[in-house]
Amino acid sequence: xxxxxxxxxxxxxxxxxxxxxKGVDLDIRRGEIFGLLGENGAGKTTLIGIVCGLxxxxxxxxxxxxxxxxxxxxxxxxxxxxxxxxxxxDMFGHVRHTVEFSRGLFGKGRxxxxxxxxxxSLSLWDKRDAKIGDLSGGMKRRVLIAKALAHDPDILFxxxxxxxxxxxxxxxxxxxxxxxRDEGKxxxxxxxxxxxxxxxxxxxxxxxxxELILVDEKRAMMEKLGQTRLSVGxxxxxxxxxxxxxxxxxxxxxxxxxxxxxAGGEGESxxxxxxxxxxxxxxxxxxxxxxxxxxxxxxxxxxxxxxRS
Amino acid sequence: xxxNAILAIYRxxxxxxxxxxxxxxxxxxxxxxxxxxxxxxxxxxRMAEVDGIPYGAFIIPGLLLLTILSESIGNASFGIYLPRxxxxxxEVLSAPVSATEAVIGYVGAAATKSLILATIILVTATFxxxxxxxxxxxxxxxLLLVTLSFCLFxxxxxxxxxxxxxxxxxxxxxxxxxxxxxxxxxxxxxxxEPWRTATLFxxxxxxxxxxxxxxxxxxxxxxxxxxxxxxxxxAICLFIINWIFRTGYRLRT
Numbered sequence: 001x002x003x004x005x006x007x008x009x010x011x012x013x014x015x016x017x018x019x020x021x022k023g024v025d026l027d028i029r030r031g032e033i034f035g036l037l038g039e040n041g042a043g044k045t046t047l048i049g050i051v052c053g054l055x056x057x058x059x060x061x062x063x064x065x066x067x068x069x070x071x072x073x074x075x076x077x078x079x080x081x082x083x084x085x086x087x088x089x090d091m092f093g094h095v096r097h098t099v100e101f102s103r104g105l106f107g108k109g110r111x112x113x114x115x116x117x118x119x120x121s122l123s124l125w126d127k128r129d130a131k132i133g134d135l136s137g138g139m140k141r142r143v144l145i146a147k148a149l150a151h152d153p154d155i156l157f158x159x160x161x162x163x164x165x166x167x168x169x170x171x172x173x174x175x176x177x178x179x180x181r182d183e184g185k186x187x188x189x190x191x192x193x194x195x196x197x198x199x200x201x202x203x204x205x206x207x208x209x210x211e212l213i214l215v216d217e218k219r220a221m222m223e224k225l226g227q228t229r230l231s232v233g234x235x236x237x238x239x240x241x242x243x244x245x246x247x248x249x250x251x252x253x254x255x256x257x258x259x260x261x262x263a264g265g266e267g268e269s270x271x272x273x274x275x276x277x278x279x280x281x282x283x284x285x286x287x288x289x290x291x292x293x294x295x296x297x298x299x300x301x302x303x304x305x306x307x308r309s
Numbered sequence: 310x311x312x313n314a315i316l317a318i319y320r321x322x323x324x325x326x327x328x329x330x331x332x333x334x335x336x337x338x339x340x341x342x343x344x345x346x347x348x349x350x351x352x353x354x355r356m357a358e359v360d361g362i363p364y365g366a367f368i369i370p371g372l373l374l375l376t377i378l379s380e381s382i383g384n385a386s387f388g389i390y391l392p393r394x395x396x397x398x399x400e401v402l403s404a405p406v407s408a409t410e411a412v413i414g415y416v417g418a419a420a421t422k423s424l425i426l427a428t429i430i431l432v433t434a435t436f437x438x439x440x441x442x443x444x445x446x447x448x449x450x451x452l453l454l455v456t457l458s459f460c461l462f463x464x465x466x467x468x469x470x471x472x473x474x475x476x477x478x479x480x481x482x483x484x485x486x487x488x489x490x491x492x493x494x495x496x497x498x499x500x501x502e503p504w505r506t507a508t509l510f511x512x513x514x515x516x517x518x519x520x521x522x523x524x525x526x527x528x529x530x531x532x533x534x535x536x537x538x539x540x541x542x543x544a545i546c547l548f549i550i551n552w553i554f555r556t557g558y559r560l561r562t
Contacts, residue, residue, distance in 0.1 A: 014562060052403040055562050074311070074405035082403050088396030092328060097321075104317025105404040147400065 003027040004155060004186050005051065010060035012046050012210075020046040022210040023060070028155075028188060033181050035201030035218070036190040037300060043210040044190040045085060048157050052082045064155065078106060081148030085159040085190075087140045091133030095124055095143055098132060099150045106151035115150065122146050122176070138169045145176070156180060158189040162196060174200055194297040204296070208304045218296070225299045230261040230272050232279065233288035244282035248275055314406045318414025319421075322388050326422050333384075334426060337376045341430050344372050345437035348494065353438075359496050360527045365438035370520035371493025373430055374513070377423050377452070378459050378488060382480045385419035385463030390470050393559070402561060408554035412464065419460040420453075427452055440524070447532075448523035454539050455516055461546035468559050487513045497529045512538060 005028040012021040020043045028034050038044045049055035051062050053073060062069040064076035090098055099115055119125045122142045127135060132143055141161070148156060158177065162170040177200055181187055191197055197204050198218065205215040214221070237256030248271070251260050261275055272291065279286060326333045349365035356364035392398040401411055434440065442448050470476040491513030497505055508514055519535025522528035528535070553560065 053561075054399055054402050056557055077403060077405040080403070082399065084396070084399050086396050088399060090392075090395065090397055092325075093321075097324065101317050101321050102400060104313045104320075105400060105406060107311045107313050107405055109313055 002030045004030040004065055005188075006061075006063045007047075007051070008061050010047070010050060010062065011058045012043075012050060012055065013058045020210050021050075021057075024207075024210075024212045026205060026212060026215065028186060029203070030186055031181070031184060032202040033177065033187045033189065033200050035197035035204045036188060036207060037192070037194065037197045037204055038190070038207035039192055039304065042207045044207055045159055046210075047207070048082070048159050048188070048190060052080055052157060053077055074107075078151070079153055080155045080157060081151065081153035082157045083141075083144045083148045083159065083161060085163060087137065087144070089132045089140055089143060091131075093132050094128075095119070095130055095132060095135075095146075096128040098143065099146045102147040103150040106153075108151045114152070118146050118149050121179075122149075138165060138172075141165065141173075149180075153185070155186045155188070158187065160190055160192070162191070162193065170196070194295070194300050198296040206300060206303055214303060221299065222296060225294075225302070227294040227298070228261075228263055228272070228291065229294075230275065230289070230291045232259045232261075232276075232286055233257060233290070234259065235285035235287045238284070242282050242284065244278050245275070248278075250275070311406055311410050314404060315410050315414045315417070318401070318406075318411065319418045322415060322418030323421065325388075326384075326418075333422065334429060337380055337426055338429055338433055341372055341376050342433055342437070344368070344375075345434060348372075349434075349438050359499075360525075362525050362527070363439075366440040366525070367496075367521075368494055369431075369434050369438065369440055370524045371488070371491070371517045372434075373427060373452075374455065374517055374520055375485070375488045375493055376430055377427055377456055378484055378513070378516075379480045380426055381419060381423045381456050381459035382463035382466060382484060384422050385416055385460040386467035386470065386476055387463075388415045388419055389464055389467035390476055393467070394473075398560070408550070412461075412550060416457065416460045416464055419463060420456045423456045423460065424453070427456070442524050443526045444523045448520065451519050451523050451536070451539070454536075454543065455520075458539060458543040458546060461543065461550060465546060465549050465553070468553055471559075484513075487511050488517070492517045492529060512542060515539065 005026075007024055007026040010021050010024040011019075013019050024043075024047060036044050036047065046055060050057045051064070051069065053069060053076075062076075064079050067075040067079075069076040093101075096115060096119065099118060100110065103111070103115065116125065119128055122145060124139065124142055124146055127139065132140060135143065145158075161177070162173050165173060174196070177187060177189065189196075189200065201218050203216065204218050204221055206213050216224070234257050238252060238259075239256060241250060241252050241259070245259075249261065249263065251262075252258070253260065259279075261272070263271065276286075276289070345365070348368055353364040353368070358364065359367045392401065466476065466479050490508065491511050492508070497508045497514060500508060515530055515535045515538035518528035518530040519532055519539065522532040522535065552558070
């Protein structure tokens with residue numbers, strides 16, 4: 001596995017005594033979109049802050065492309081672009097100047113053609129001479145992304161990229177992130193919108209109370225932890241499950257009007273078909289069929305809830 | 310050395326000055342002109358010479374410092390406080406920029422602004438008072454040293470401040486009074502004891518007298534002592550800034 005960021009034993013205890021990270025180990029693969037999922041205050045921003053150099057770790061190491069982010073901070077930081085959660089922009093500055101500033105700050109010489117390319121790719125070229133304070137929230141967010149991309153980093157951190165962004169802008173943002181991945185960038189995004197992680201991420205890490213409790217491929221996670229639920233409503237109540245349905249993991253509701261099938265993992269669709277076939281063959285009058293797959297949200301709530309209790 | 314980063318910070322800071330040109334340059338020039346009109350021309354015309362220098366000319370080095378000290382502190386502290394306040398500091402902290410490079414960028418820009426201001430004030434003074442500078446190179450060097458020291462001091466204040474009031478407190482409550490009491494408008498030999506001795510504990514006395522010696526070749530304090538005091542102040546500021554970056558104080562948690 002080609003790991004581009006390697007985090008080992010990362011701990012952070014703030015001066016006030018809050019233990020924000022309790023020994024996190026994580027490897028980010030080159031070219032992936034990694035979704036760091038967690039509630040507010042789970043430690044997402046602290047983790048990103050340490051990798052990017054905003055926060056000092058209490059213990060542990062971070063290497064970026066093999067460069068330690070403390071002892072070789074120049075090489076490590078040069079590879080990273082950070083889009084912060086807060087809309088921290090120089091309100092009186094102008095779009096193009098602020099992007100040029102970012103490029104210089106990361107040690108790169110002036111390159112008007114590259115700046116134009118970045119601004120165009122974010123549909124900001126028309127606003128290049130606008131005052132940042134006059135832009136809408138969605139545009140300010142894009143200015144922050146342009147700033148993060150100005151020095152051509154390989155790795156992009158997006159801390160809550162769509163917090164407070166309306167639905168259509170959120171879709172645009174997702175399309176943009178997908179495009180950046182296609183250009184070969186590694187993207188780490190934090191979010192507490194599960195839908196976002198589900199939509200975007202290749203792999204997902206779930207963080208709660210400073211601990212990374214699970215890291216897995218999104219698909220694998222949903223297969224392993226997801227549940228399919230089939231509930232069949234009956235026209236007439238049954239006293240017990242008919243023998244025709246023996247050997248299937250079914251339960252009958254107390255009123256005898258609903259048969260419920262619940263299963264984890266993939267491949268249960270065949271089972272669902274089998275159940276319905278047998279029920280029809282057994283002349284059971286079906287009134288309604290309702291089938292649902294658990295979303296990442298259910299998985300997340302289960303995981304975090306389980307951790308809490 | 311990340312020269313591009315130093316240049317980026319330097320340009321950004323001077324750009325900010327450009328955007329606020331009127332407050333940045335016109336305000337101190339108007340204030341200093343008022344001092345020259347009131348103390349130099351109106352009152353100064355009725356005053357005796359001090360140490361053989363006409364009163365109007367006598368106050369120039371002190372008035373110059375009065376403005377340069379407060380502007381250096383104000384510009385440098387605001388330069389670093391503003392990104393802390395708005396949150397844009399994240400970018401500097403996440404960039405491959407060393408502490409030295411950041412300080413050169415911020416302090417260099419603030420010092421440049423102060424030196425431009427000093428030139429404008431000295432030119433303005435010629436409209437009100439007749440004067441010439443006896444040791445121009447010493448004056449320029451000393452001015453540069455004082456400016457850099459106070460810009461470094463301002464940088465420290467900007468890191469320390471956790472609100473706009475605190476940003477104002479030190480310049481208004483400490484530096485301006487000390488400058489007024491530091492022999493800007495009088496020779497400390499004119500003071501009765503114990504005030505004369507007490508004044509020697511005011512560090513600004515050494516700055517004002519160092520500058521006055523450069524202008525007119527006469528001062529209450531030997532120029533070597535003035536130079537040593539300024540260098541010592543600068544060394545303290547550099548030490549504190551080094552500590553700030555080593556511990557991450559108020560910059561990196």
